[in-house]
Amino acid sequence: MYAVVRTGGKQYRVAPGDVIHVEKLEGSVGDPIQLSEVLLLAGGEQLQVGRPHVAGAAVRAEIVEHGRERKVMIFKYRRRKRYRRKAGHRQPFTAIKITEIAAG
DSSP states (O other), X not given: OEEEEEETTEEEEEOTTOEEXXXXXXXXXXXXXXXXXXXXXXXXXXXXXXXXXXXXXXXXXXXXXXXXXXXXXXXXXXXXXXXXXXXXXXXXXXXEEEEEXXXX
């Protein structure tokens, strides 16, 4: 069984036992969370597509860790103008482990 959920403006395909990195969520390590924006549920031959969400469906997960992604370098350059700007960015994330997919 798997589901497609939306969190942090992105969509993820998840199954029980998966560990995924999502945009930073509130809570501490070990706290349970529930993702209620389930867009699709699939199990065996059965497929439920939400319009826009599957009614009554939820994905339960547990926070594994908080951290920051690898650094992304931003470099701006204008030729012949002596203009150079260099910056870096590390996006914060929350790693969650999917514990259960509830069909409703």
